[in-house]
Amino acid sequence: MKKAYEHEEIEGKWLEKSDDSIYYFDASSDKPPYIIDTPPPYPTGDFHIGNALNWCYIDFIARYKRMRGYEVMFPQGWDCHGLPTEVKVEEIHGTSRHKISTQEFRELCRQLTRGNIEQMKGMMRRLGMSIDWSKEYVTMDDRYKRYTQLSFLKMYRGGLIYQAEHPVNWCPRCETAIAFAEVEYEDRDAYLNYLLFERAGAEKEAEHVEIEIATTRPELLASCVAVAVHPDDERYKTIVEKKLEVPIFEHNVKVYEDESVDPEFGTGVVMICTFGDRQDVRWWKLHNLPLRASIDERGRMTEVARGYVKLSVEECKQKIIEDLDAKGLLKRREGIKQNVGVCWRCKTPIEIISTKQWFVRVKKEEILNAAREIKWYPEHFRIRLENWVESMDWDWCISRQRIFGVPIPVWYCKQCGTVKIAGEEEIPVDPVMTSPEEPCVNCGGTEFEGEKDVLDTWMDSSLTALWAAGWSFNASSGIEYEPVELRPQGHDIIRTWAFYSILRSIALTKKIPWRTILINGMVLGEDGYKMSKSRSNTVSPDYVIQKHGADVFRQWAAIGGAVGSDVQFQWKDIVAASKFMQKLWNILRFAMIHLSDYEKPFFKKEGFTKGKSNLRVVDKWLLSKLNRLILSVTDSMENFKFDEAMKDIRAFAWNVLADDYIELVKSRLYGRSGEEGKESAKYALHEAIKTLSILLAPFVPFYAEEMYSQIAKGEREKSVHKEKWQEVKPDMLDSEAENEGDLIADIVRAVRRYKSERGIPLSAPLGKIEVYVESLDTEDIENATATKVELCKNMSEIKSEGDILDVNGTKVVIIKEVK
Ligand SMILES: [Zn+2]
Numbered sequence: 020m021k022k023a024y025e026h027e028e029i030e031g032k033w034l035e036k037s038d039d040s041i042y043y044f045d046a047s048s049d050k051p052p053y054i055i056d057t058p059p060p061y062p063t064g065d066f067h068i069g070n071a072l073n074w075c076y077i078d079f080i081a082r083y084k085r086m087r088g089y090e091v092m093f094p095q096g097w098d099c100h101g102l103p104t105e106v107k108v109e110e111i112h113g114t115s116r117h118k119i120s121t122q123e124f125r126e127l128c129r130q131l132t133r134g135n136i137e138q139m140k141g142m143m144r145r146l147g148m149s150i151d152w153s154k155e156y157v158t159m160d161d162r163y164k165r166y167t168q169l170s171f172l173k174m175y176r177g178g179l180i181y182q183a184e185h186p187v188n189w190c191p192r193c194e195t196a197i198a199f200a201e202v203e204y205e206d207r208d209a210y211l212n213y214l215l216f217e218r219a220g221a222e223k224e225a226e227h228v229e230i231e232i233a234t235t236r237p238e239l240l241a242s243c244v245a246v247a248v249h250p251d252d253e254r255y256k257t258i259v260e261k262k263l264e265v266p267i268f269e270h271n272v273k274v275y276e277d278e279s280v281d282p283e284f285g286t287g288v289v290m291i292c293t294f295g296d297r298q299d300v301r302w303w304k305l306h307n308l309p310l311r312a313s314i315d316e317r318g319r320m321t322e323v324a325r326g327y328v329k330l331s332v333e334e335c336k337q338k339i340i341e342d343l344d345a346k347g348l349l350k351r352r353e354g355i356k357q358n359v360g361v362c363w364r365c366k367t368p369i370e371i372i373s374t375k376q377w378f379v380r381v382k383k384e385e386i387l388n389a390a391r392e393i394k395w396y397p398e399h400f401r402i403r404l405e406n407w408v409e410s411m412d413w414d415w416c417i418s419r420q421r422i423f424g425v426p427i428p429v430w431y432c433k434q435c436g437t438v439k440i441a442g443e444e445e446i447p448v449d450p451v452m453t454s455p456e457e458p459c460v461n462c463g464g465t466e467f468e469g470e471k472d473v474l475d476t477w478m479d480s481s482l483t484a485l486w487a488a489g490w491s492f493n494a495s496s497g498i499e500y501e502p503v504e505l506r507p508q509g510h511d512i513i514r515t516w517a518f519y520s521i522l523r524s525i526a527l528t529k530k531i532p533w534r535t536i537l538i539n540g541m542v543l544g545e546d547g548y549k550m551s552k553s554r555s556n557t558v559s560p561d562y563v564i565q566k567h568g569a570d571v572f573r574q575w576a577a578i579g580g581a582v583g584s585d586v587q588f589q590w591k592d593i594v595a596a597s598k599f600m601q602k603l604w605n606i607l608r609f610a611m612i613h614l615s616d617y618e619k620p621f622f623k624k625e626g627f628t629k630g631k632s633n634l635r636v637v638d639k640w641l642l643s644k645l646n647r648l649i650l651s652v653t654d655s656m657e658n659f660k661f662d663e664a665m666k667d668i669r670a671f672a673w674n675v676l677a678d679d680y681i682e683l684v685k686s687r688l689y690g691r692s693g694e695e696g697k698e699s700a701k702y703a704l705h706e707a708i709k710t711l712s713i714l715l716a717p718f719v720p721f722y723a724e725e726m727y728s729q730i731a732k733g734e735r736e737k738s739v740h741k742e743k744w745q746e747v748k749p750d751m752l753d754s755e756a757e758n759e760g761d762l763i764a765d766i767v768r769a770v771r772r773y774k775s776e777r778g779i780p781l782s783a784p785l786g787k788i789e790v791y792v793e794s795l796d797t798e799d800i801e802n803a804t805a806t807k808v809e810l811c812k813n814m815s816e817i818k819s820e821g822d823i824l825d826v827n828g829t830k831v832v833i834i835k836e837v838k
């Protein structure tokens with residue numbers, strides 16, 4: 020073994036020797052299954068540090084559970100569809116979806132995606148992920164597309180998917196409907212405009228009542244369908260139920276009372292428009308108001324806006340303000356900060372417009388009940404899901420007016436418009452490219468128009484658990500869905516991936532998708548802020564691996580923070596992890612000098628007194644601490660406390676094994692106190708090294724494999740990753756030995772300090788050491804201090820003259836020189 024630990028060499032060696040098949044899931048195995056519903060990342064080509072953290076957690080669990088005797092499935096999928104790839108393709112090829120055919124455009128998207136997948140796969144392998152590559156799936160492939168379309172058919176037939184004209188969130192730039200989860204909120208500067216409304220009709224002349232209404236969106240005046248005030252607002256009692264005339268457009272609207280009006284905002288009177296925001300949609304439904312749509316799908320004003328038709332929203336806003344001002348209908352303006360809903364992708368302010376779309380029914384109670392049935396780590400993230408569910412105003416809009424997505428398997432009869440859903444044998448299908456074989460059930464027509472819209476990409480990825488479990492949607496098979504064991508994911512996609520997956524599993528199988536959900540945090544930069552290119556605080560896992568190796572990166576992932584909390588990336592943690600690898604390497608090198616010929620425990624060998632009682636106290640002390648380590652690490656792993664597990668392993672290896680134990684038993688290992696003392700130490704050291712290689716295997720798979728290959732003589736063809744997890748040996752837990760061993764280690768440390776403070780070489784003998792204690796195994800103290808030790812049982816009086824040390828309450832007298 021080389022003196023320095025060289026990660027390129029060791030990791031390179033084990034990467035080359037790695038055998039994918041040892042991680043293949045065997046469905047026919049007798050072992051209990053442990054299926055992980057791994058996230059299928061969006062193939063951007065960049066496996067960033069946040070992904071890497073997430074995957075490290077998954078791999079820790081997969082490797083641990085395998086060692087615990089589970090048949091683990093760690094599949095890897097790729098969630099391919101969606102807008103970012105379309106945008107990238109347009110950028111790379113200098114084209115647009117309008118310029119080339121849909122088929123060509125999709126092919127370019129597929130090419131780009133395939134290349135990106137290969138890049139990300141390379142990174143996953145380099146990080147030592149124990150992925151079952153035989154279970155890889157790609158959502159843009161026909162097999163998965165069929166699965167998504169099949170789920171659509173099932174839910175449509177179950178009445179859970181429907182088509183309707185309904186207000187949806189709409190991005191006028193991307194020209195597509197988007198779901199609530201795709202709306203982000205940003206603070207922007209805006210003006211609050213105070214506009215003058217008057218009483219309508221005859222009262223206008225009779226009473227001359229002027230009402231001021233404050234709005235940030237005067238361009239929606241044409242869409243104003245009502246006005247509302249708070250029922251307790253005394254200022255407006257006289258106008259409730261009366262009609263007002265909308266300035267410029269001069270149509271009349273009724274004044275409603277509504278509890279949700281905030282009397283403190285503006286003048287306390289609000290315009291209800293179709294649609295300014297979600298509250299407008301609620302009022303529109305509640306009061307059964309008419310629809311006056313003044314903004315179209317490209318963000319232009321419609322005929323409803325009369326003189327402003329074809330203007331953009333911004334242009335219309337300016338023009339209307341000028342016109343109102345000219346007519347004396349704009350009383351004043353004040354600047355405010357406004358929380359604006361924008362498109363997640365392009366940051367354009369969204370509009371709410373009413374269009375014909377496909378929707379999935381959201382049954383809130385069912386989802387909330389399911390969320391309570393699932394075990395959440397950490398528990399508090401369940402609240403985030405609950406709040407989200409409660410806040411949804413309408414069903415999940417699943418149709419997208421885009422190209423790179425799974426086509427909605429539907430045709431419309433050209434003659435009568437009746438919807439025709441594809442049959443199971445016809446899918447996967449692109450309805451734009453083919454026609455159904457059967458005529459229209461309503462009119463017998465044979466000409467159809469295929470649905471051009473595609474499905475929201477979450478319609479694909481919300482099925483991953485069912486896909487991994489091999490669920491066939493075949494209710495008649497009589498096989499019930501068994502929830503998979505684990506869903507690991509980031510907290511940023513609770514409102515999307517977790518929510519949609521629960522919804523779909525309940526809808527399709529009536530069961531929760533998984534028993535446990537494990538939420539990971541985000542990685543923050545060294546400056547404590549979210550990593551972003553603009554802050555230049557990003558770190559790529561690739562860079563860390565080149566410098567320090569994958570095992571060091573993985574150690575950082577484990578120890579960086581508790582699961583669920585955001586983890587700050589810090590180079591000092593990487594350096595610490597790297598130092599630990601070297602320290603452990605030194606231990607291993609030293610151990611192998613003595614253990615290269617190690618065969619079997621001495622108490623089983625001929626020529627030695629049989630039985631463990633022959634172990635020396637210090638060896639029993641080490642083994643007891645080792646078994647306590649197994650207990651605590653196992654407990655931590657069961658509760659996903661990787662940071663605790665890794666800290667405990669480090670503390671044991673560094674403090675107990677390296678600093679104390681090896682110093683105490685060096686002499687015995689060199690045979691200076693006989694064969695039995697030597698064999699006892701070899702046994703304990705061997706147990707410790709082998710156990711460490713096993714406990715470390717989930718965290719540092721390359722390094723652990725190297726350790727194991729050194730220590731597990733006779734098993735060298737075997738991989739540590741096929742080993743069983745280390746069981747606790749209860750008879751090795753020995754508090755007496757631990758107390759005695761602690762005292763021995765403390766005394767030796769105290770004597771070493773004593774020597775170094777006085778400039779005495781550590782190897783130099785002293786005159787004598789008196790220890791005032793009933794009984795103690797002095798052999799290793801004598802070896803480690805090169806000094807004779809005498810036990811003094813009469814603890815009440817100090818026998819000799821010397822320097823008195825107090826070692827945790829035990830008196831130790833050092834006599835420098837014996838006369
Ligand atoms: Zn957009």
Ligand SMILES: [Zn+2]
Pocket residue numbers: 432433434435436437459460461462463464
């Ligand atoms: Zn028809």
